[in-house]
Amino acid sequence: MRARVIVRLKPAVLDPQGEAIERALQGLGFSGVKNVRVGKLIELDVEGDAGLVKAELAAMADKLLANPVIEDYQVEVAR
Amino acid sequence: MRARVIVRLKPAVLDPQGEAIERALQGLGFSGVKNVRVGKLIELDVEGDAGLVKAELAAMADKLLANPVIEDYQVEVAR
Amino acid sequence: MTTAVVTFPGSNCDRDCVHAVGDALGAPVARSWHKDHELPTGTTSVILPGGFSYGDYLRCGAMAALSPIMAAVKRFADAGGPVLGICNGFQILCEARLLPGALLRNHDGLFHCQDVELEVTAGGIGLLAPFDRRQRIVLPIAHGEGNYTADEATLDRLEAEGRVAFRYLARDAAGNGAVNGARRGIAGLLGGPCNNVVGLMPHPERRSGAHLHGSDGLLLLRGLVAAGANLGEARA
Amino acid sequence: MKTAVARLKDTDLTAVEHAREMGLDDAEFARAQQVLGRVPNKVELGCFAAMWSEHCSYKSSRTHLRRLPTTGPRVLVGPGENAGVVDVGEGWAVAFKVESHNHPSYIEPYQGAATGVGGILRDVFTMGARPIAAMNLLRFGRPEHPKTPALLSGVVKGIGGYGNCFGVPTVYSSTDFDARYDGNILVNAFALGVLRSDAIWKGTASGVGNPVMYVGAKTGRDGIHGATMASDSFSEGEEQDRPTVQVGDPFKEKLLMEACMALFAAAPESGGLLVGIQDMGAAGLTSSSFEMASRAGSGVRIDLDRVPTRERGMSAYELMLSESQERMLLVAKRGCEEAVRAIFATWDLDCVVIGAVTDDGMVRLVKGGAEVGVLPARALADDAPRYQRPTAAAPAEGEPRAPLGRVGPTVRAHVTSPSLAPKSWIYRQYDREVGAGTLLDGTRAPAALVRIPGTHRAVAMALCCVGRWCSADPREGARRAVIEGVLRTSCVGALPIGATDCLNYGNPRVPEVMGSFVEGVEGIREACLALDVPVVSGNVSLYNATDDRAIHPTPAVGVVGLVEDFRPALPRDAQTGDTVALLGWPAQGTSLDLGRVRRLAELVRELRVAGAHVDAQPVLEGGLSAALVELARRAGTGLFANLPAGTDVTDALLSEDGVGAVVVVPPDRLQLVHERAQRAEVPLEVLGALGGHQVAVAQQGTQGGAPLFEWDTEALFAELEAVVPRIAQGARP
Ligand SMILES: Nc1ncnc2c1ncn2[C@@H]1O[C@H](COP(=O)(O)OP(=O)(O)O)[C@@H](O)[C@H]1O
Ligand SMILES: [Mg+2]
Secondary structure, three states, rough: EEEEEEEEEEOOOOOHHHHHHHHHHHHHEEEEOEEEEEEEEEEEEOOOOOOHHHEEEHHHHHHHOOOOOOOOEEEEEEO | EEEEEEEEEEOOOHHHHHHHHHHHHHHOOOOOOOOEEEEEEEEOOOOOOOHHHHHHHHHHHHHHHHHOEEEEEEEEEOO | OOEEEEEEOEEEEEEEEEEHHHOOOOOOEEEEOOOOOOOOEEEEEEOOEEEOOOOOOOOOOOOHOOOHHHHHHHHHHHOOOOOEEEEEEHHHHHHOOOOOOEEEEOOOOOOEEEEEEEEEEEOOOHHHHHOOOOOEEEEEEOOOEEEEEEHHHHHHHHHHHOEEEEEEOOOOOOOOOOOOOOOOHEEEEOOOOOOEEEEOOOHHHHOOOOOEEEEEHHHHHHOOOOOOHHHHHHHO | OOHHHHHHOOOOOOOHHHHHHHHHOOOHHHHHHHHHHOOEEEEHHHHHHHHHHHHOOOOHHHHHHHOOOOOOOEEEEEOOOOEEEEEEEOOEEEEEEEEEHHHHHHHHHHHHHHHHHHHHHHHHHHOEEEEEEEEEEEOOOOOOOHHHHHHHHHHHHHHHHHHHHHHOOEHHHEEOOHHOOOOOOEHHHHHHHEOOOOOOOOOOOOOOOOEEEEOOOEOOOOOHHHHHOOOOOOOOOHHHOOOOOOOOHHHHHHHHHHHHHHHHHHHHOOOOOEEEEOOOOOHHHHHHHHHHHHHHHHHEEHHHHHHOOOOOOOHHHHHHHHHOOOOOEEEEEOOOHHHHHHHHHHOOOOOEEEEEEEEEOEEEEOOOOOOEEEEHHHHHOOOHHHHHHOOOOOOOOOOOOOOOOEEEEHHHHHHHOOOOOHHHHHOOOOOOOOOEEEOOOOOOOOEEEEOOOOOEEEEEEEEEEOOOHHOOOHHHHHHHHHHHHHHHHOOOOOEEEEEEEEEEOOOOOOHHHHHHHHHHHHHHHEEEEEEHOHHHHHEOOOOOEEEOOEEEOOEEEEEEEEOOOOOOOOOOOOOOEEEEEEEEEEEOOOOOOOHHHHHHHHHHHHHHOOOOOOEEHHHOHHHHHHHHHHHHHHHHOOOOOOOOOOOOOHHHOOOOOOOOEEEEEOHHHHHHHHHHHHHHOOOEEEEEOOOOEEEEEEEEEOHHHHHOOEEEEEHHHHHHHOOOOOOOOOOOO
């Protein structure tokens, strides 16, 4: 089963990359662009049924994929 | 309006970061994990109606957010 | 006759290049700013230096490739002007499509600062005139994203056209650069209408003097300046 | 834990419980009320708590730091400013300092280490100096500790991530692993910059009516209370509650540095645009504004509504205490605002007038048109509380050396231990050559050597401390940190001209910890006096303890030396056929003789400057065996050494209590080395030579001269190189 873990910087945490992209997009003429934030999308194949898989993905995120001090995560399983 | 651009490495391009994460997850005991790929999630506020916005996002991706030599992208607008 | 060194926000080898060309080589050198729309008057060659333009955010070189000065650099290169992109400069050249392919993160995910042995595969051609064909040299690398990639057809074409400028001598089992995973060991490329554009990951300016552990790098800078002088003469 | 405080409105008066939550004890709260003549409100209390935190006020350590020798003919700026400055001749000077970022790096290794580098770079370039070199000293828990791989990997990536992008070469590093750092790692970052000796900038807010300007990144809710966090011990399980750590933006800092350099150089004909400048480090806007005003004996009025923010609705409290990175506070000359703004605009940076210098000695904080805080600058800064905390002798701790079996295997295990194994895996992640001025880095020599741009002068540097020695004897351990730095820099031909120290200790309220701290300062004092090295800057990091288990006392010492002309000191690399000789004296008790150290340092320096040795390694941590292996590894060859007859072999190879250095001498210079050593009355023992494919050690008259051990270099070097990557394995990709 294909699943995803999305890892984002917490809202209050500075995102220098997002800021730089925002400036660049504005410089290209996309003047309405605001609040650009860059996150990570980790896609992977996992085995097992959807319910179990979600718990396992959360465990992966807790242990390795995200650092709770600065990041939040969200897990999604393809239906 | 909050929108997202998802940027992924093309399937034919090796993803060393994904491979490293895969090994690390397997090392942690998540043995069923396979085909890990890491992409970028760029979230941003844009102005205008949904149809127009999608075209604008695609333009941003073409110009800056994705490199067609190695990456594919996908745009999504929150309903 | 002047070598223009371009500074992007986040360039950090621009001063080193100015020093190497100006002091070590004793050639005229001028500085150029990313917001400029034209190269300095009298420019006969251009260096895009190493560093972290725009912090290497999004993709290395992506934002710098869109800056006003790059339009001028592109015109200059299209007209046969010699352009050298070093490290981040190489990444910028690829992002600006002045060279094909792209540079991905090193295969082990780590930044590597170390000396590497290189073959100057296209030695003798254009900017590489001071080198013999297949001459072996040692230069330092310092990058996190030097893993060169392009599709198979492009790689084949590059080899067929003799446009692989530099190759890492140390390769893994698949023939990729052992240090960063670069496809077919490609460390640098030739491009432009008359092989007048060179991009490479290693840093020639860091091997440009007696006390900098070697001067192999000075040869390349000399080749750049000489190519510019020839061009200047041809135009004059 | 912080909820009560968070709910308080800025203008609400506070209570003793709030003070306690912010880290002030009852007596300090009483003193704060006395200073104001009333109860402070929340913003004011936040300012007191930050300024009187251990981190900002040095309340436990300040009386002791006074003992350090801080003056000398070359010292242009001693402790008290953002960094110390030392004259290096030809009109040039270097500014340098070391700083700890231990706690944040434990919580978020990448960002903690990165922002540590960012902070120390700002301290250096605020003085007007362009950074040309960085070093670091890292201490991790034991290799087997489950957290060690991720901490090692994250910290190293963070240091490289920041320094490489900023564009400063990281030229030297010291890393060790020890169970005593399991719960409290150390990340000490050093930076050095070069400036003209007549163009030094200071953090002072003088000239009534001059504008106070804010430059750099916008303010967010980052690391609020970082200063107080660094002044508190960890408790297991509490890690989750820690406030957010800051995220660094090295790209922005690079722009900020370039803009500052342009500002410093602007309008020379009219004496410049600037009056004073200070970075916003720990306790952000609070510490910079109070310190700048206090130094000048002035006051400042700050309109908090003008502070550029990246989040909405930030309170006065948050604005004052945010530790967002890449920001500076500066005082410009009145009328120069536009010129200053134009410089920062070139680099796409915010630059805003947020207030003005006043003459009443008060820091006045204005928000929404009203004063939300009024505090005397001096009382919070220079006149912060100072404590003479009780001390007690720490029990000496040290593992007696395990009984030695056959020499070979024991020595092999010793030299391949994580402490002594090469740290190439770490070094490789640092750009060591950006700037094209790195003549020697820590992979090529016992100290780094970096050129002063445009001259033939160079500065040498090393950052040292062996915590194990400090647990065994806090004073001697600290002396040895200085000794190691002096010997290392002397080995590359430099005259030590200044030092900076980062004093990492446990909880100062524990008398034994305070006792070892005081002894450590005393040790640095003794060695610096004897070796003529003034301390010009430094940092103190206390509360490095978890549940009452403290780290080894770790007074890291960075020594900076000067080479007046590097050309003769770098004749060539070490190579096969070069002689290997030992200079110095064997162990005589555990306290090293500073007079001998001085003579040895002078000799190795003089020899190096004369081109008489091409590599050298002091015999200290790991003893002679470690020095020999290191030299062979650096040369990439084998080495043969014949120990003199009659000595105890294991002692000769492993003792860390002698005063010695191994030198690599080109054959045609050996005579010169003999003569100079004799003249200096330093014993010289020719041990052998570089060459071959083995590292082999024999002893005259033992086993008929047959080697005690001989190790194939290829296997040995491979084994050595594998040690650190193995520890890092399993870390977050
Ligand atoms: N151990 C020490 N030895 C010498 N000077 C020190 C020491 N600790 C702190 N200092 C000096 O005290 C001043 C305040 O230090 P610190 O609070 O670390 O500075 P910053 O505000 O830049 O973080 C600096 O001038 C510093 O050099
Ligand atoms: Mg400071």
